[in-house]
Amino acid sequence: MDKQRLLDILVIGIVVVYIVLPLFVLFEYAFAEVWYAYQLFPSKLGIKWFSWVLKHHDTRVAFLYSYTLAPLTMIATLAICIPAGYVLGTRRTRLTAFTENLVNLPMALPAIVIGIGLLPLYTKLGLLNNYWALLPCHMIGAIPYTLRSVTAAFIQIPKDLEDAARNLGATRLQVIRKIYIPLVWRGILVGGIFAFSWSLNEFVLTLLLGFPGVKTLPVAIYEYVGGYYLTPQPAAALSIFIVIPSILIALLLEKYLQISLRMGG
């Protein structure tokens, strides 16, 4: 083996270990049934902590909340982003340029500040600890990414297609339904998946505006790790239920939709 190849393996090996090590430890904790303080590794592995967390009513409800809010967020986000993405992707006006900049705003604003800013409105309307009121909160962070994905899909469609269809008498809705949707579904799907993934991971606004009435999985995990006492095993077991779908989503996006997050690959 030549020196350059050895160097490649060494550098890449260090990076891979650095990235994967935290995940490895998460799995260790999740599956560790017996792990003495003086031992480096668990002495017995099993699924005790998974059944332990699933036995708790609170955790089961957190599952329900997380995995129902995520698809709802996806649908609601797409409902806003598809018409907006159509306009932003097919027209270049000052209004669309302004809108693109405006939409990026939530990415630059701290979620905690948005949360405390929404507090008076939510208090006034009696929306604190309300499941449905969390839906727009989950959409705040999802919209910039979803809209970008949907807009990019619309941009790639030649304008001539719409013009030809309109000249032949198609209505605007027919153009969207019969020309655009079949051609942009991939971008819409990717945008939807981003929204789903964002909602699944949303923590700050749920903690501030939904907790303790509505507890999603990230908030339930926080309860195990951020409270006065720390119980890493159940936190790790619960984390697996979010980390695995999140990583699967990333890999699926890459494999089937060619949304490459890879570098150098």
Added chain:
Amino acid sequence: MRLSKESIITFLFLLPLYIFLAVMIGVPVISVFAGSFGIPVFIRLSPEMKPTLEGYLEFIDPTKPYLESLFFTIKISAISTAIGVLAGYFFALYLTLRNPPTWRKVSPVMTIPLFTPYVIGAFMWWTLLFPRGYVAIVINSILMGLGFIKEPLRLVNDPYGIGIVFGEVWIRFVVATSIMYSSFQMVRRDLVDAARNLGASTWHIIKYVYFPLTRYALIATIAIVFLATMIGFSIPFILGGSWPQFLNVMIYIDIVKRFDYISGYVSGAFYLIVSLLLGYLIFRFMGKRVVLQAR
């Protein structure tokens, strides 16, 4: 002035988005700025809320915790940004120059920090950094073996923000690598080949081709990473110590635990101003990056 049908339709298609942004972004921004002056919006959250500059005076009072918290936030964000961006820059450069075949097989691992929720990322680092964690054992063994320390260092929930830096760098390194890698790919290959044909060494190519052509991308990456670190909540919330605290953790404590709304809103207003300034820088330099490198 009569609006054309096209303009009306454009506006109508964008209207749901505008309404959403007005309610979910516009209202909070107004509430935070108004609340920082003690002016209640929609509802008086506490009886103390009346028009005042007291919150701002308290914020800049060196005997109060806010300035220390602000400096701590900036310091830790700057350290995390420096480490994350430097490591990401050189790793992306390495991938560009070497294009190692091994990397193609393992590159999907880079998606792990990007798709891992911050709260879980923070927890994973907690398990590595607490006294029995692998990273803590290795670091403390090395430092004690070299005689630098007599007792094991506290690497998480510590007053120096070491745990926060570890947690942040894990995520920001990947972000910086991905942005810089795409920027290096935009550098015209013929420039590199021409430099090589004229006898330039790899170091000269980095110094005179890659670095100047990616400088705006580098500035934008620094701004993105710094902003993301500074506004991040979960990592300092879980890995930070009891004091000093990140400003956004202070906001959470002020609002949720101390019910001191004015102080929370003043800190929030500071955050908003800094975030918007950095956001402006990012968009400005990201635009320049594309223009410069496309030339």
